[in-house]
Amino acid sequence: SSELTQDPAVSVALGQTVRITCQGDSLRSYYASWYQQKPGQAPVLVIYAKNSRPSGIPDRFSGSSSGNTASLTITGAQAEDEAVYYCNSRDSSGNHLGVFGTGTKVTVL
Amino acid sequence: EVQLVQSGAEVKKPGATVKISCKVSEYTFTDYYMHWVQQTPGEGLEWMGLVDPADGETIYAEKFQGRVTITADTSTDTAYMELSSLRSEDTAMYYCAVQDPSNDAFDIWGQGTMVTVSS
Numbered sequence: 001s002s003e004l005t006q007d008p009a010v011s012v013a014l015g016q017t018v019r020i021t022c023q024g025d026s027l028r029s030y031y032a033s034w035y036q037q038k039p040g041q042a043p044v045l046v047i048y049a050k051n052s053r054p055s056g057i058p059d060r061f062s063g064s065s066s067g068n069t070a071s072l073t074i075t076g077a078q079a080e081d082e083a084v085y086y087c088n089s090r091d092s093s094g095n096h097l098g099v100f101g102t103g104t105k106v107t108v109l
Numbered sequence: 110e111v112q113l114v115q116s117g118a119e120v121k122k123p124g125a126t127v128k129i130s131c132k133v134s135e136y137t138f139t140d141y142y143m144h145w146v147q148q149t150p151g152e153g154l155e156w157m158g159l160v161d162p163a164d165g166e167t168i169y170a171e172k173f174q175g176r177v178t179i180t181a182d183t184s185t186d187t188a189y190m191e192l193s194s195l196r197s198e199d200t201a202m203y204y205c206a207v208q209d210p211s212n213d214a215f216d217i218w219g220q221g222t223m224v225t226v227s228s
Contacts, residue, residue, distance in 0.1 A: 032176050033214035035154075042204055043154065048214035086154055090213060096168050097144070097213060100154040 002092040004101035006085075011107040012030075012077045020104045022070045022087030030090040034063060038083045046085075047072055049074040050082045071073035074106070111136045113168045113219035116202040120225045121195050128191040131205030138186040141207040144215060145179055145190040149201040159208070160188060162219050193228045 004024040007105070012047055022032055031050045047063035050070070055056035060075045066091050079083035087101035116130040118178050131143065145157040158169035162181035169177055178191040188205055206215035 001147070031213050033212075042218040043215070044218070045207075045214055045216055048212050048216075054216065085156075088154075088215070096159060097208060097215065098156040098168075099168055100146075100156060103153045 002089070002099045004032075004087055004089060004099050006087060006101040006104045008102070009107065011109055012074070013109050014079065017073065017074055017075045018077055020072045020074075020106065022072075022089075022101045023068055024089065024099070024101075025068055025069050026089050026092055026094075026099060027065060027068050030078040030085050030094065032063070032065065032087045032089045034061075034070075034072045035088065036081075036083045036087045037086065037103075043086065077106075079108050079109050082106060104106060111207070111217045113152075113207065115203075115205060115219040115222045118223040118225070120227065122228055123196055123226055125195050125226075126191060126193040127224050128189055129203055129205075129224070131188045131190070131219050133186045133188070133207070136185055136207075138181070141216070143181060143207055144177070144186040144206045144208060145177075146204045146206060146215075147199075147201045148204065149198070157190070157203075164190065183225055192224075195224075197226050198226065200226045208217060 037043040043078040046061045051063040062073045064071045084103045086103045091098040112134045113138045139162045146161040160167045160179045160181045181188045205219040
């Protein structure tokens with residue numbers, strides 16, 4: 001198996017930009033996907049294949065990757081973006097999407 | 110619109126078995142992998158395993174191997190997750206989620222099923 005490490009919490013002023021990172025060896029070989037989870041709700045996919053957005057996800061969400069680090073950037077954060085964000089990728093064997101990051105709580109001030 | 114609708118909350122005693130369902134609609138059941146994810150209260154997400162409904166092949170996380178069984182019924186477009194030998198630490202929300210095999214991502218999630226293990 002593998003591990004994906006995220007900072008526990010970050011804050012951002014309304015309308016400003018915040019970047020959330022996810023580190024792990026598997027990210028050198030596989031893309032990360034990103035999920036937004038608000039209290040009492042199921043996670044929602046916001047970024048996949050490094051920087052693709054599902055239908056309905058605002059274009060203020062973007063993804064990037066370099067080496068063993070994947071990043072999710074929210075450009076012009078809105079109050080509704082306050083949530084926990086999880087990254088996910090394949091395990092070290094590449095057999096399945098079995099590894100989630102530890103999660104980052106984003107607070108919009 | 111693709112939908113995953115899970116069965117309702119469960120309360121079980123330690124040592125019991127729980128079986129949760131996830132019914133899909135508005136897509137071809139056999140075109141997507143079905144995954145199950147555990148989230149203990151206040152904690153993060155933990156992958157449990159997956160089934161390929163096209164052929165029934167499964168992969169399980171090492172943590173749950175031996176206690177979890179994931180199946181897919183193509184006659185009713187429903188996936189199931191059965192967890193046995195329940196203990197208090199299994200008290201959690203359980204989600205099903207589908208993956209388009211061409212994407213490395215959980216595209217759509219069910220609403221979650223809360224399982225409480227208590228004597």
